[in-house]
Amino acid sequence: MELRQLQYFITVCEELHFTKAADRLGISQPTLSQQIKVLEDELSTPLFDRIGKKIRITEAGKLLQQYSTQMLRDLQNAKMSIAELQVNQRGTLRIAVLPSDLDYRMGAIWIAFHQLFPNVRLEIVPTIEIHDMVIEDKVDIGIGLSGVLDRRMVQVPLSTETYSLFVPSGHGLTQRVEIELEELLQLPLILYPVGFVGRKLIDDCFQSKGWKVQTLMDNGSAASQLQLVKAGIGFSIHPHVLLEDLPDDQLIAIPIVNDAPVRSIELLYRTDRYMSAAAQMFIELIQKHFAHNTKTSSSL
CATH class of the missing domain: 3.40.190.290 (D-Maltodextrin-Binding Protein; domain 2)
Structure with a gap:
């Protein structure tokens, strides 16, 4: 599981639309779908229910969203703390x-x-x-x-x-x-x-x-x-x-x-x-x- 994949996943959760999420991330929609599929395979569970063009976050997806959001926020806080020491x-x-x-x-x-x-x-x-x-x-x-x-x-x-x-x-x-x-x-x-x-x-x-x-x-x-x-x-x-x-x-x-x-x-x-x-x-x-x-x- 990579940070990049988690960032992709969180963006899809926010947009609830693969094409919009891909546009926001600056990548192609097939690339985004592939990365989410890799994440689902690693966790052995679907993260989204696909209903036509619409998607819904599964219960497993909601758990991952909660923990990955906190993880990325902690990482951002660490970067800010270190940057503060470095640039006065x-x-x-x-x-x-x-x-x-x-x-x-x-x-x-x-x-x-x-x-x-x-x-x-x-x-x-x-x-x-x-x-x-x-x-x-x-x-x-x-x-x-x-x-x-x-x-x-x-x-x-x-x-x-x-x-x-x-x-x-x-x-x-x-x-x-x-x-x-x-x-x-x-x-x-x-x-x-x-x-x-x-x-x-x-x-x-x-x-x-x-x-x-x-x-x-x-x-x-x-x-x-x-x-x-x-x-x-x-x-x-x-x-x-x-x-x-x-x-x-x-x-x-x-x-x-x-x-x-x-x-x-x-x-x-x-x-x-x-x-x-x-x-x-x-x-x-x-x-x-x-x-x-x-x-x-x-x-x-």
């Missing part, structure tokens, strides 16, 4: 971040990390599919909303953040210490479009009261939303700590009372992933950043 912290660190104010707030983290590891390339991936990208090994670390506990991952709680109404500094509402959730229904709101995680949190909060949010404008950029607020076009709703990361004397954040939207943030990575010194330092920077914001926010 080079390579790429892939980070998935929720596309909202969250990635907008993390500029200081990217700068601090680059100063510590100038030879490590950061690949920032904005996505709402944080969990899936981590599990499928498409990124090394994910930062997003807390989810259901998954034994395949390490899930590190970072913060719990309440939302506030963001208003321009010259507006009459800036005299308010807090604002009722129901009052927001009468305001021209500039929010993320439907389908964004941040928008769903807000919509769910209002819907729990039997209310529906009406927006003046839907805008997918946190930076653009804040510019529109400063221009007096409307108001927006964001985590209160956003102003801690981006102090701006043209904006005021008024806490929302009576069941304000709340979100919990977590950092996650696979339990079986090799974490380089650079990755471990990135995690430490993230934890310190959110711990500082949580402490500052609680003192407001």
Whole structure:
């Protein structure tokens, strides 16, 4: 049994189609079929049920998929560990971040990390599919909303953040210490479009009261939303700590009372992933950043 055969086998498991798997591997379909047949002969059991052009993984195939996937991942981790020793912290660190104010707030983290590891390339991936990208090994670390506990991952709680109404500094509402959730229904709101995680949190909060949010404008950029607020076009709703990361004397954040939207943030990575010194330092920077914001926010 060769590693190459296992890689072929795993690709067929993922595609469930020999021609597609062969195209992905860059080999001919007959060559792929032959290698799978050699593997089946060695194990004395079929790994796939062939039903016309469709295939299905057998129970034996599922077992081999489980063990071979772990074997190849362990090999990749070993290569990464050795490469780290050889090239003195080079390579790429892939980070998935929720596309909202969250990635907008993390500029200081990217700068601090680059100063510590100038030879490590950061690949920032904005996505709402944080969990899936981590599990499928498409990124090394994910930062997003807390989810259901998954034994395949390490899930590190970072913060719990309440939302506030963001208003321009010259507006009459800036005299308010807090604002009722129901009052927001009468305001021209500039929010993320439907389908964004941040928008769903807000919509769910209002819907729990039997209310529906009406927006003046839907805008997918946190930076653009804040510019529109400063221009007096409307108001927006964001985590209160956003102003801690981006102090701006043209904006005021008024806490929302009576069941304000709340979100919990977590950092996650696979339990079986090799974490380089650079990755471990990135995690430490993230934890310190959110711990500082949580402490500052609680003192407001």
